Amino acid sequence: MSQQDDDEREFxxxxxxxxxxxxxxxxxxxxAARWKENPPEPQPFRADPEPVAPRRSSWVSTAIVLGSVAAIILLLGYSGFGARY
Incomplete structure (x- = not known):
């Protein structure tokens, strides 16, 4: 075969x-085969995801963190942690 035949056959x-x-x-x-037997249910465009539980406000989260830190400081203070006698 010549080079010209190969070039003609090239995709x-x-x-x-x-x-x-x-x-x-x-x-x-x-x-298509799967949906022929069991067609999917219609979905709205960009359907909403499942409802999400409402988030706490940032003030509530801040109060919980600061309260926990204060409780740990008080607990360590009353237990004598780090006290030198």
């Missing part, structure tokens, strides 16, 4: 893009 992307029929991907075929 031409423009020729492939002009094809009238394009085969769907393997995933598309799998989903």
């Amino acid at each position: 031409d992307i423009r020729w492939a893009d002009q094809a009238e029929h394009k085969e769907p991907s393997a995933r598309a075929r799998m989903l």
Whole structure:
């Protein structure tokens, strides 16, 4: 075979893009087969996620942290931790 024959057989992307029929991907075929027997339920566009529990205010969280730190300081102070006699 000559070099010219190899060049003619080389894949031409423009020729492939002009094809009238394009085969769907393997995933598309799998989903089509699955949905034929068991179609998915309709979903609204960008459906809302499950409701989330309301968050505490930042002041409540700050009060809990500061209260815990104060309680630890008082506990360590009354226990004599680090006291030198």
